[in-house]
Amino acid sequence: MSHPLLELRGVGKSFAGVEVLRNVNLTINRGEFVAMVGFSGAGKTTLMSLIAGLLSPDTGEILLNGKPITGPGPDRGVVFQNYSLLPWLTVTENIALAVDQIFPTWTREQRANHVAKFIAMVNLTPAAKKRPAQLSGGMRQRVAVARALAMDPEILLLDEPLSALDALTRGTLQDEIERIWEQDQKTVFLITNDVDEAILLADRIVPLTDRPAATLGPSFPVTIERPRDRQRLNHDPRLKLLRREINDWLLTIGRRKPAVQQTERRLPALAVH
Amino acid sequence: MNDRRFAFDWLILPLLGVVACLILWSLSSATWAPKLPSPWKTWEMSRVYVVEPFAKRGELDQGILRFTWYSLILVAKGYFLSLLIATPLGFLLGMSKMLTRTFDPVIQFLKPVSPLAWLPLGLVLFGKSEPAAIFTIALCSMWPTVVNTAMGVRAIPQDYLNVAKVLQLSRWKLLWKVMIPATLPYMFTGFRLSLGIAWLVIVAAEMLTGVPGVGGFLWQEYNSLIYEHILLCILTIGLVGFILDRLMSVIEARFKTA
Numbered sequence: 001m002s003h004p005l006l007e008l009r010g011v012g013k014s015f016a017g018v019e020v021l022r023n024v025n026l027t028i029n030r031g032e033f034v035a036m037v038g039f040s041g042a043g044k045t046t047l048m049s050l051i052a053g054l055l056s057p058d059t060g061e062i063l064l065n066g067k068p069i070t071g072p073g074p075d076r077g078v079v080f081q082n083y084s085l086l087p088w089l090t091v092t093e094n095i096a097l098a099v100d101q102i103f104p105t106w107t108r109e110q111r112a113n114h115v116a117k118f119i120a121m122v123n124l125t126p127a128a129k130k131r132p133a134q135l136s137g138g139m140r141q142r143v144a145v146a147r148a149l150a151m152d153p154e155i156l157l158l159d160e161p162l163s164a165l166d167a168l169t170r171g172t173l174q175d176e177i178e179r180i181w182e183q184d185q186k187t188v189f190l191i192t193n194d195v196d197e198a199i200l201l202a203d204r205i206v207p208l209t210d211r212p213a214a215t216l217g218p219s220f221p222v223t224i225e226r227p228r229d230r231q232r233l234n235h236d237p238r239l240k241l242l243r244r245e246i247n248d249w250l251l252t253i254g255r256r257k258p259a260v261q262q263t264e265r266r267l268p269a270l271a272v273h
Numbered sequence: 274m275n276d277r278r279f280a281f282d283w284l285i286l287p288l289l290g291v292v293a294c295l296i297l298w299s300l301s302s303a304t305w306a307p308k309l310p311s312p313w314k315t316w317e318m319s320r321v322y323v324v325e326p327f328a329k330r331g332e333l334d335q336g337i338l339r340f341t342w343y344s345l346i347l348v349a350k351g352y353f354l355s356l357l358i359a360t361p362l363g364f365l366l367g368m369s370k371m372l373t374r375t376f377d378p379v380i381q382f383l384k385p386v387s388p389l390a391w392l393p394l395g396l397v398l399f400g401k402s403e404p405a406a407i408f409t410i411a412l413c414s415m416w417p418t419v420v421n422t423a424m425g426v427r428a429i430p431q432d433y434l435n436v437a438k439v440l441q442l443s444r445w446k447l448l449w450k451v452m453i454p455a456t457l458p459y460m461f462t463g464f465r466l467s468l469g470i471a472w473l474v475i476v477a478a479e480m481l482t483g484v485p486g487v488g489g490f491l492w493q494e495y496n497s498l499i500y501e502h503i504l505l506c507i508l509t510i511g512l513v514g515f516i517l518d519r520l521m522s523v524i525e526a527r528f529k530t531a
């Protein structure tokens with residue numbers, strides 16, 4: 001079949017009269033690592049939720065393997081920004097919840113081995129019996145990545161997975177994501193606000209314009225050969241050039257609408273007890 | 274140094290509070306309230322009930338802990354009935370905005386009704402005092418559990434529900450693997466508050482129905498003009514209530530997940 005793995009055609013989404021996304025078009029091929037960069041609050045997470053099937057688009061359509069997406073499903077492994085681990089379950093149990101659900105026909109032993117394999121892949125075997133509260137932010141995010149990978153999804157959706165982490169942990173995890181990608185050759189769609197991170201990891205970078213009515217800009221292919229070494233990349237003129245091009249695009253065309261009016265926001269009521 | 278500080282904060286200061294109360298009590302009984310038995314007299318008259326707490330000398334003359342035991346059994350029956358109704362009800366209310374809007378006014382309306390008002394209705398409905406007492410305990414103590422469970426269900430982070438959606442968990446698995454564990458801390462807060470109310474209600478129920486227990490004993494001793502035993506009962510009720518609350522807090526703390 002010649003379908004691209006994931007295709008967005010003219011996708012638009014509004015919330016309460018505010019247009020967040022307008023006419024978003026994107027094609028991701030099998031095995032590709034695509035990164036989307038954009039301003040915070042521009043609608044990156046909305047786009048991710050649409051692809052994940054947690055929201056449905058107002059206009060346009062999203063196709064996975066040529067078929068429209070109708071809801072969430074394990075064929076798209078999502079790693080959410082805030083880890084989304086269940087705090088009452090250990091690392092193993094969190095991943096097992098996914099594995100048990102997706103491979104119900106396997107034997108208990110097969111499933112346990114599968115869980116252990118992915119915990120080992122993110123170097124968390126010593127912490128397998130710990131609960132999320134006992135782990136650092138970086139470790140939690142690795143659990144979330146392992147959970148998504150263990151579902152053996154067609155595409156891995158990473159929603160700013162590293163943005164809550166300190167710079168050093170971020171670097172380590174970027175290397176780890178690159179290693180896993182090299183190993184697994186999974187299709188990956190990464191959302192980030194860090195252009196350098198996108199250049200380090202992706203085959204192709206698509207910028208998102210600022211809100212409201214954000215849309216995707218042209219693709220910037222990253223031709224730097226793999227494996228990419230962070231140290232060497234820092235001095236690579238191609239990185240500097242690409243970084244400047246993307247930043248320029250974001251700050252000029254991406255900011256096409258100056259003064260963005262502030263929409264009213266209501267804080268959620270806090271439970272008192 | 275730290276140990277000393279601890280002893281001072283958690284032992285000396287609370288003891289000072291107790292001593293102050295005892296002094297106030299003694300002074301009161303010596304001056305403006307001559308009918309109030311002094312602490313010493315209370316102890317003298319109550320000693321036999323305290324040192325032989327499980328003795329049974331007759332239907333109306335038993336050790337204080339034996340009476341307490343009767344009360345606790347009755348409370349347990351009413352309390353568990355209350356949890357059995359309140360927890361699922363709280364879940365339903367938490368999950369459905371429509372149900373909340375429908376029943377919230379009724380709950381707010383029934384919540385402040387005193388046990389003294391429910392008890393006669395229970396007697397009319399069930400004819401006997403024990404089921405009437407259980408009915409009253411259940412009705413009065415269920416509200417904190419209903420309200421807190423519903424609040425807990427509403428407070429389940431969207432992230433957890435998203436995980437369940439991505440995994441396409443069945444409704445049954447969603448309930449047992451995600452919703453109930455996420456709601457447990459709130460549920461236990463409700464359970465603890467409900468137990469406090471159940472214990473509050475039992476005394477009133479026993480006083481009105483004459484069921485044997487601390488409340489029944491208190492009322493009977495009032496009628497027999499043995500006021501020392503009223504004070505004994507009050508102290509026992511307070512102590513038991515305190516212990517129950519501590520026990521529930523320990524359990525509650527165990528379920529606090531970060």
